[in-house]
Amino acid sequence: MSTERARAEAVALMTGTGVEPQERARLRRRILERRTRRGGRVGIAGGKVCQACGAVEAFAGLAGARLKHRHGDYICSLCLRELSGTSAGPYGSAELGRVEEEMSRRPLRFCEVCRGEVAPGAATRVGLFTLVCGECHSELENIDSDVEGLLHSLSRLRYLELRHPTVASLDEYDRFNDWQCAELDGGWGSG
DSSP, X not given: OOHHHHHHHHHHHHHTXXXXXXXXXXXXXXXXXXXXXXXXXXXXXXXXXOTTTOOEEEEESHHHHHHHEETTEEOOXXXXXXXXXXXXXXXXXXXXXXXXXXXXXXXXXXXXXXXXXXXXXXXXXXXXXXXXOHHHHHHHHHHOSOHHHHHHHHHHHHHHHHHOOSHHHHHHHHHHHHHHHHHHHHTTTOO
């Protein structure tokens, strides 16, 4: 996929200017806007660009997020296995050390929006784990001054698109997400 097309798709996801059924748009909006009483977002999930290969992959849960975010880089499952020299987990400190060592030798990373290759020094780091090329950063600033918030929404939208491609699946996730919100508001973790 060209960087221009990837950028256009990412911006369309963020701005809602894409061709999609109204019900799907309503469910996505509902999921993205859901907050606990204390204002926190519900659930740990996202779709990030692998900094080793440029592929977009979805992750869910705290364990998945912590494993795949390595020293400022998101590493997809395939690259994690390849770089660690392990065909499947568990990943101990030796395996994760190999991943981090290999990544430290790589001169290029990938823009979170357009997925084009970029030198880390020529990109803007937004938050802890996201690099954005100059062109995409400018486009994001034109949409909203909260670039980090936009990238978080893009990550959540990518997760929804990758893991819940049908309205039925998205509706099921919406109900689960609603249940999580009720649990967070109702007692678990509120003491």
